[in-house]
Amino acid sequence: MADKKPVNHIRLTSHPDGETPGVPIRWGDPEPLRRGPVVATLTEPAHRNVIGTHSGAYAVYRALAVAAGKLPQDHRADLKNTSPAAQIGPYPAWNDPERIVSLDPWGAIAPQVFRAYTEQDIDFRPTIAVTKAHINLPELRDAVAAGRLKPDGDLLQANGDIKVTKAAVEPVWFLPGIAKRFGMTESALRRGLFEHTGGMFPELITRPDLHVFLPPIGGLTLYAFGRVEALADRDTPLAVRVHDECNGSDVFGSDICTCRPYLAHGIEECVRTAQGGGSGLIVYLRKEGRALGEVTKFLVYNARKRQEGGDSAATYFQRTECVAGVQDMRFQELMPDVLHWLGITRIHRFVSMSDMKHDAITRSGIEILERVPIPEDLIPADAKVEMEAKKAAGYFTKGPVADAATLAQVKGRGLDV
Amino acid sequence: MADKKPVNHIRLTSHPDGETPGVPIRWGDPEPLRRGPVVATLTEPAHRNVIGTHSGAYAVYRALAVAAGKLPQDHRADLKNTSPAAQIGPYPAWNDPERIVSLDPWGAIAPQVFRAYTEQDIDFRPTIAVTKAHINLPELRDAVAAGRLKPDGDLLQANGDIKVTKAAVEPVWFLPGIAKRFGMTESALRRGLFEHTGGMFPELITRPDLHVFLPPIGGLTLYAFGRVEALADRDTPLAVRVHDECNGSDVFGSDICTCRPYLAHGIEECVRTAQGGGSGLIVYLRKEGRALGEVTKFLVYNARKRQEGGDSAATYFQRTECVAGVQDMRFQELMPDVLHWLGITRIHRFVSMSDMKHDAITRSGIEILERVPIPEDLIPADAKVEMEAKKAAGYFTKGPVADAATLAQVKGRGLDV
Numbered sequence: 001m002a003d004k005k006p007v008n009h010i011r012l013t014s015h016p017d018g019e020t021p022g023v024p025i026r027w028g029d030p031e032p033l034r035r036g037p038v039v040a041t042l043t044e045p046a047h048r049n050v051i052g053t054h055s056g057a058y059a060v061y062r063a064l065a066v067a068a069g070k071l072p073q074d075h076r077a078d079l080k081n082t083s084p085a086a087q088i089g090p091y092p093a094w095n096d097p098e099r100i101v102s103l104d105p106w107g108a109i110a111p112q113v114f115r116a117y118t119e120q121d122i123d124f125r126p127t128i129a130v131t132k133a134h135i136n137l138p139e140l141r142d143a144v145a146a147g148r149l150k151p152d153g154d155l156l157q158a159n160g161d162i163k164v165t166k167a168a169v170e171p172v173w174f175l176p177g178i179a180k181r182f183g184m185t186e187s188a189l190r191r192g193l194f195e196h197t198g199g200m201f202p203e204l205i206t207r208p209d210l211h212v213f214l215p216p217i218g219g220l221t222l223y224a225f226g227r228v229e230a231l232a233d234r235d236t237p238l239a240v241r242v243h244d245e246c247n248g249s250d251v252f253g254s255d256i257c258t259c260r261p262y263l264a265h266g267i268e269e270c271v272r273t274a275q276g277g278g279s280g281l282i283v284y285l286r287k288e289g290r291a292l293g294e295v296t297k298f299l300v301y302n303a304r305k306r307q308e309g310g311d312s313a314a315t316y317f318q319r320t321e322c323v324a325g326v327q328d329m330r331f332q333e334l335m336p337d338v339l340h341w342l343g344i345t346r347i348h349r350f351v352s353m354s355d356m357k358h359d360a361i362t363r364s365g366i367e368i369l370e371r372v373p374i375p376e377d378l379i380p381a382d383a384k385v386e387m388e389a390k391k392a393a394g395y396f397t398k399g400p401v402a403d404a405a406t407l408a409q410v411k412g413r414g415l416d417v
Numbered sequence: 418m419a420d421k422k423p424v425n426h427i428r429l430t431s432h433p434d435g436e437t438p439g440v441p442i443r444w445g446d447p448e449p450l451r452r453g454p455v456v457a458t459l460t461e462p463a464h465r466n467v468i469g470t471h472s473g474a475y476a477v478y479r480a481l482a483v484a485a486g487k488l489p490q491d492h493r494a495d496l497k498n499t500s501p502a503a504q505i506g507p508y509p510a511w512n513d514p515e516r517i518v519s520l521d522p523w524g525a526i527a528p529q530v531f532r533a534y535t536e537q538d539i540d541f542r543p544t545i546a547v548t549k550a551h552i553n554l555p556e557l558r559d560a561v562a563a564g565r566l567k568p569d570g571d572l573l574q575a576n577g578d579i580k581v582t583k584a585a586v587e588p589v590w591f592l593p594g595i596a597k598r599f600g601m602t603e604s605a606l607r608r609g610l611f612e613h614t615g616g617m618f619p620e621l622i623t624r625p626d627l628h629v630f631l632p633p634i635g636g637l638t639l640y641a642f643g644r645v646e647a648l649a650d651r652d653t654p655l656a657v658r659v660h661d662e663c664n665g666s667d668v669f670g671s672d673i674c675t676c677r678p679y680l681a682h683g684i685e686e687c688v689r690t691a692q693g694g695g696s697g698l699i700v701y702l703r704k705e706g707r708a709l710g711e712v713t714k715f716l717v718y719n720a721r722k723r724q725e726g727g728d729s730a731a732t733y734f735q736r737t738e739c740v741a742g743v744q745d746m747r748f749q750e751l752m753p754d755v756l757h758w759l760g761i762t763r764i765h766r767f768v769s770m771s772d773m774k775h776d777a778i779t780r781s782g783i784e785i786l787e788r789v790p791i792p793e794d795l796i797p798a799d800a801k802v803e804m805e806a807k808k809a810a811g812y813f814t815k816g817p818v819a820d821a822a823t824l825a826q827v828k829g830r831g832l833d834v
Contacts, residue, residue, distance in 0.1 A: 010608060012619040013429060042613060053615035055710040057474040057634045060614060061746045062709075067609020068599045068748075075742035081723035082716040082740065085832050129715035131722075132832050134799065137670040138555030161672065166665070168711035182485045191427060192484020196459060197477060198470035200617055200633065202429040216617065216633045217474045221664060221711060247638060247701070248583070251667045251680070253554040255578065263668070284664070292479075293472040294585035294638060298546035299499040305548075306498035323499065325492035329478045331485075382551065415502050415549050 013202035016209040023049050023122060025212055027174045028097025030090075032113040037124040038104050038172055040214050043074045047122050051203040052214035054125055056170055059216055076123050084108045084130035086165045086228045091343035099364070101177030102334040103128070103169050103219075105341050127170040127214075134161040135223070139264035140271070149271055155226065156271055165224040169338060173213045181333050186211075218245075218286025220338060223267075225281070226274030232343025234367075237278030240339075241266030241351035242361075244287040244330055247294065255380035256301065256412070258387060262374045266351040269372060273349065283338055290320070291329040299323050302415065304385075311412030314404065316389030332356045336364035355394040371396045385412040430619035433626040440466050440539060442629055444591045445514025447507075449530040454541040455521050455589055457631050460491045464539050468620040469631035471542055473587055476633055493540050501525045501547035503582045503645045508760035516781070518594030519751040520545070520586050520636075522758050544587040544631075551578040552640070556681035557688070566688055572643065573688055582641045586755060590630045598750050603628075635662075635703025637755060640684075642698070643691030649760025651784075654695030657756070658683030658768035659778075661704040661747055664711065672797035673718065673829070675804060679791045683768040686789060690766065700755055707737070708746040716740050719832065721802075728829030731821065733806030749773045753781035772811040788813045802829040 029035040040050045053059045065071040094105035106113055107127035114124065134157075141160035143149040151158045179189040193213075194204040203210065230236040241263065243250075249259035263282070270280020289297030303319045304311045317327045332354075339347075339361065346367040350358065353373050362368055373396060379387055388410045391397045402410065446452040457467045470476045482488040511522035523530055524544035531541065551574075558577035560566040568575045596606040610630075611621040620627065647653040658680065660667075666676035680699070687697020706714030720736045721728045734744045749771075756764075756778065763784040767775065770790050779785055790813060796804055805827045808814045819827065 058710040063613035066613040078739040081720040131715040131718045135669045196480035196483040293475040295546045298548040301548045303498040322495040
């Protein structure tokens with residue numbers, strides 16, 4: 001370790017003068033040792049080459065652990081045996097500084113490809129972890145019982161266990177690329193992120209030399225079915241669902257939306273496609289309540305169900321806009337990055353009706369051959385308000401789209417029923 | 418609105434000199450107008466009386482929306498029809514500045530009780546939202562089919578729908594109370610939170626006059642079964658499960674842990690207790706992977722399953738400690754706050770085996786009469802490693818606790834099986 005002098009004064013922010021990081025990051029450089037590792041650890045501040053730190057929002061808990069004396073501030077992770085359980089990439093998209101801007105494509109294999117930096121005592125950590133698991137969902141057991149899926153003894157077992165490769169991905173934002181994606185200057189992005197979070201991370205302003213930011217937000221998890229390397233083969237059938245978190249439905253089965261039923265249907269499509277020699281992918285993104293958070297979501301539920309005339313497909317979007325100022329804050333523009341990380345160039349069956357997701361993916365250069373709507377019998381009665389409103393607003397459907405008069409007839413349950 | 422001059426310079430932080438907030442917060446004051454609202458909005462910076470802003474980690478998405486020109490920075494929420502769908506409190510614990518320190522007890526009814534401030538053009542928002550819903554889980558339908566639960570046509574309907582009152586709660590930290598809870602000074606807490614997040618929120622350092630912090634972390638959701646007001650009646654039977662998020666099991670049914678099966682069992686206990694004239698409560702806390710985040714969790718899975726001798730109950734905790742430096746970062750010390758917010762003073766059936774949760778709750782002054790372990794037949798085979806390790810480390814059980822030799826025999830599946 002470098003010599004450290006005991007420092008007791010508090011630095012409110014840092015400045016680039018004379019403290020250019022030892023390890024520059026050249027985003028998109030195809031040669032890892034030139035690209036350089038993301039050094040976001042706090043064990044040796046002088047080595048850091050990013051703004052923010054690891055674990056997204058959980059960085060706050062880590063700070064609490066250090067403050068409470070439970071975790072030594074110089075703890076370095078022992079990464080023995082933690083390397084990816086399946087190899088992913090490198091793929092050509094990794095070398096395009098504009099194609100992947102919200103995650104680090106080298107994040108899973110950083111300890112391997114950047115070993116030369118470890119030998120220089122640089123402490124960096126993987127921002128992606130890849131493991132293997134068995135999952136078992138009641139809805140998939142039902143699909144077996146109903147004969148829609150047949151156990152094959154390997155991918156899908158007789159007890160309903162499904163073998164998956166899964167990965168957790170931390171957000172790593174390359175600010176020039178994020179800014180370009182949204183058509184703004186990097187300095188406008190930096191200033192916006194700083195000022196409209198209530199002053200989070202002054203280094204967004206004072207360190208224009210640092211172009212990588214690890215925002216304290218949730219990341220994503222992906223579940224791959226079948227051979228992971230087949231995801232990148234455009235001639236192997238691929239089923240994909242991109243799913244934004246909805247705790248109320250995904251975990252608790254709330255009947256006001258279609259989130260869990262559609263997710264379970266997506267997993268069923270993935271298993272079926274993988275059993276047929278293809279592969280499947282679920283991407284689960286931590287964007288609760290359209291990235292407005294659950295407090296806003298529940299406020300909107302009350303406003304919807306109490307409005308004059310009751311909950312109605314005709315006024316579905318307005319209620320969110322009244323409370324939140326926007327209908328949606330999910331920024332699907334960043335979502336395709338993970339597909340490019342996996343080397344995907346073609347999706348054969350896209351298990352989503354969202355026009356925003358579809359358009360973001362195809363605009364990023366990935367082909368979508370077929371769109372798979374949720375089966376009608378999986379839509380809870382109270383979720384028809386959302387479903388009809390979304391179809392009228394551009395969601396994909398093979399069926400009719402309601403006109404204004406019909407939308408006004410699609411009603412949800414009241415609050416006290 | 419107050420006159421605003423166009424300001425174009427960037428302020429890196431603020432200082433207390435001459436800008437004492439117009440609305441002080443007197444945490445724990447029983448009179449709401451003296452307590453004062455939490456003003457965390459950014460529409461009028463001079464009115465703010467806290468550090469940080471609303472929506473936890475989703476504040477970053479909100480900032481992106483403003484930067485991208487999708488959301489006007491002066492948007493004020495239209496809160497019409499959003500007030501709580503059930504009345505909760507006030508309860509005596511709301512008046513104790515040390516009893517509730519991690520949420521704002523007035524957060525759900527802020528627009529009502531602080532109306533006088535709205536009339537002074539102060540823009541503040543609720544930090545808690547209370548609504549009503551129907552939930553429907555396959556495991557609960559199975560409980561009906563198996564005759565363990567009987568539909569009553571009201572709380573539990575023939576199709577498996579369960580009526581709940583639910584609330585989403587944003588974190589609101591009263592820093593002196595948090596510091597006291599962990600036995601440190603407020604200034605050590607502030608400095609730790611600032612420095613070990615990589616320099617988040619310099620106001621933690623420069624605004625010692627602001628004692629309330631809205632950290633950018635996930636909050637919690639609660640699901641109440643039966644009469645919400647009965648939660649506070651110590652003579653009405655109450656079943657409670659306090660559940661820490663585990664996306665891999667809660668949503669996807671991973672078999673490496675017992676999270677979803679135990680959660681479903683907890684809901685079943687809540688329904689049964691409510692049907693018998695009592696009430697039930699599930700608290701769901703966003704603390705993925707013991708608040709270490711999912712990347713760390715998956716790294717640990719790999720280390721567990723690849724270690725010499727394979728995954729074993731004998732070495733279960735060490736693998737987390739190698740990677741993360743601690744076994745756990747959930748800080749159960751803050752968790753009882755939500756129980757006090759609900760007026761709970763006695764839990765009749767506590768559906769959790771965690772000694773950390775049990776001890777935190779009873780130390781906070783709430784009585785626990787009975788602890789309900791997970792039924793043996795709900796434990797997936799691969800989850801026995803975790804279960805036996807935790808029982809040996811102090812988890813509640815009515816059965817035998819494995820000795821070191823037996824723990825070494827409890828083995829999990831390998832990565833590639």
